[in-house]
Amino acid sequence: MSFLFKRNPKTPQEIVRAVNESVIKLDSSVGDSQKKYQDECSRYLKQMKVILIGDDENAPQPDQISYLAQEIYSTDSLYLLIYHLKKLDFDSRKDVQLIFSNLLRRQLANKSPTVDYIINSKPEIILMLLKGPETHSIGLISGQILRDCLKFEIINKFILGNSLFWNFFKYVQIPIFEIATDSFITLHDLLTTHRKLVSEFLNNNYDQFVININKLMQSSNYVTKRQSVRLLSEIILQKYNQNSKYFDEATNLKIIMLILNDKSKNLQIEGFQIFKFFIAKPKKSQKVLDILVKNKENFIAFFKGFDIESYQIPNLVEERDYILGKIQQLPDIERIQ
Structure with a gap:
């Protein structure tokens, strides 16, 4: 924290105001002038960072952090930094991220002043x-x-x-x-961090969510397809979402069946994590039941050859065998005489 020991060191409030002034000047500057203000921003951001987290020689001081934070809130410094983020140099952008992150973690009486500031003011x-x-x-x-x-x-x-x-x-x-x-x-x-919140959100926005996730699961890009299938699987596995009407819709089942038929074994396994809920659900919609019954023999043949032992995923083999048993218990399709 060597800059604090200069003859006339800037206070935390002065540092915040200085970085605000420099970042605003980036708007109308070009060439050498822009580089000058980028360098100034870089210097002041580093000073802000040292106040927040200290350095090799000095530990952060709570009163200095408090002065810094209050000035950041009162001058909307975080807003200015994010607004001008693309005009800062690479190292300064990383410093902004670190400063932002540390301010978010700052707690006063079990509250986060930065979160309150963002939600209520900016x-x-x-x-x-x-x-x-x-x-x-x-x-x-x-x-x-x-x-x-x-x-x-x-x-x-x-x-x-x-x-x-x-x-x-x-x-x-x-x-x-x-x-x-x-x-x-x-x-x-x-979609996974705050599970009860997400469950309520999905209940209220089910149709829009399913349209979007189904599009991703049908992407021609393998990475996009696999990530989206895995995301849906993780959401479904959350206890708040296991009674979702997702499993009552024939369109959804057809998409998962296509994934089960994909040439990628990894995708097949991801698809199986969703498909098993269509089979295990006690009360199936008529449209879903019709598709399952119609494809019963194909499912039996598929799962008998579904070689997954080498993946060593806990309970996967047992789940496959359980689902195969449930499929075998499905009624046979009525044949026209």
């Missing part, structure tokens, strides 16, 4: 982060900050309630592999 910060994958240079940093935010249920709820959430079903198909992969991590966390 939800626009979350909206900007939700659009991060659209700007490839900041997509990964935006994704990391967003995932740090959604660890808090109130922010996860805000995101699920915003129409921008549904864009992630498109972002996961972006041709840039790193951005698509990072977007899928975010989508996964949004």
Whole structure:
């Protein structure tokens, strides 16, 4: 924390104001001028980071952190930094992520002042982060900050309630592999971190969710297809979602049957984790039952040859045998005389 020992060191409040001024000047600067303000931002962000987490010589001081945080909130510094994120250099973007993450974890009387500030004063910060994958240079940093935010249920709820959430079903198909992969991590966390919240969300948005996840499961991209099948499987395995009407719809069953028939054994196994619920459900819809009965002999032949012993997945062989037994108990299709 050597900068604190200069003859006229800047206070935490002055550092925040200085970084705000520098980042705003990036808007109208180009060339050497822009580089100058990028360097200034970099220097002040590093000073903010040291106040928050300390360095090799000095531990963070609670009063300095408090002054810094209050100035960040009162001047909307987090908003300014996220708004101008793409104009900062690479190291500064990483510093913004670290500063943001540390502020989120800061607790006062079992509350997170940063979360309260974002939700009550500047939800626009979350909206900007939700659009991060659209700007490839900041997509990964935006994704990391967003995932740090959604660890808090109130922010996860805000995101699920915003129409921008549904864009992630498109972002996961972006041709840039790193951005698509990072977007899928975010989508996964949004739909699995706070399980009861997600269950309520899915009950209220079932049709839109199923349309989107079914599209992904029929993607020509193997990675997209497998990740989406795995995501659906994980959601279904949550106890809050096991009575979903998903298993009453013939369209869903047909898509899972296609996945079971995929040439990839890994995809077949992912598909099986969903298919077993169609079979095991005690009360099946008539449309689903008709398809199962019609394909009974094909299912029996398939599962008798479904060689999965080598995968060493706990209980998988037992589940296969159980499902095969349930299929064999299905009524035979009525044959026309």
